[in-house]
Amino acid sequence: MEIQELANTLEAVLFASGEAVESRRLCEALGTDISALEEAAAVLENRYSEGSGINLLRLDSAYQLATKEQYSPHIKAVLEIKRSSALSPAAMEALTIIAYNQPVTKAFVESVRGVDSSGVVNSLVEKGLLCEAGRLDLPGRPIAYATTENFLRAFRLSSLKDLPPLPEQSSQVTIDEVIEAAQAAENEE
Template sequence: MINPLQKQILAILFAGGDAVEISRVAQAVETEPEMVVKWVPKLREALQESGMPFELLELDGKLQLCTAPEYAPVIQKALELRRNQPLSQAALEVLAIVAYNQPVTRSFVEQIRGVDSSGVVTSLEEKGLVEEAGRLELPGRPIAYKTTANFLRCFGLENIGQLPKLPPAKNTAEETSLETTDLEEPT
């Protein structure tokens, strides 16, 4: 059984719709954020035991009440939601670059990919997977991008630290020979 404060937390998350900062939830129910975090497993268990079609997600310092995945088909049918198109290879590449190196600029993404990526970044912004993280203190004050809570939710992550570790980079034969060869200065 959950206590009245825990019920208030669920009510806030239900009414909020989107992910809500744990600190804001704690402030609203007049408790410490650590206590809210401590209650998350109990709230998840209570939702599961109740048979209600909801689950509680913890996303990088935020909480969100969502419908359980098995109800997606009936919700889409009832609300006539169109199924999102899968991400293109280019979009997945850009997402990986942003996720592993954030915050990053478009020019950083383009330098790694070797092609113009402005349209892909804009598309990912529109889908709510990346967002502006501010502007860098460089000439032109370029916009830096980072992943969103929606990115974490879509990829089943609680925080960015749960991304799989990248394998060590392998040098190509050409790169290795350039690194080990002393270059002479032109005369």
């Protein structure tokens, strides 16, 4: 199959799917290899770069068709979609902990945050940003959580490798340094 025909076929499959489809599965279904698939995806990306309301998302090792963000108000108006609510600081904190350490349990999130996080984690699962990633082989068989493709889409990431790096330990301020600075400021007064 020539690249243009492969690109058209890929477009049709992704449109019909409506969901992200793994590259491996696409290669099997389309009877092609990964390099030809990537070339066809590049053709679609080029096609959508100008004069289209659609773009091609790469999500880890998967592809998905999506509308361009600039058209979301019109889409929401037509489909009568309610504005999605912003995440609370607690939800962002829990999501960050899970994204950088996944898969993790609620107990891990709670130990890092220092407060009960059950409600926050459950809320993130309901929003489709987290999913159950199995159970750990520990007493009680706790559920481990990981981020989803919706998480990648929401934060405009192609993969978890695109997360910004964590600051180095040496550049972080410790509580002892904060206390010492406060004491030094008091002594100067």
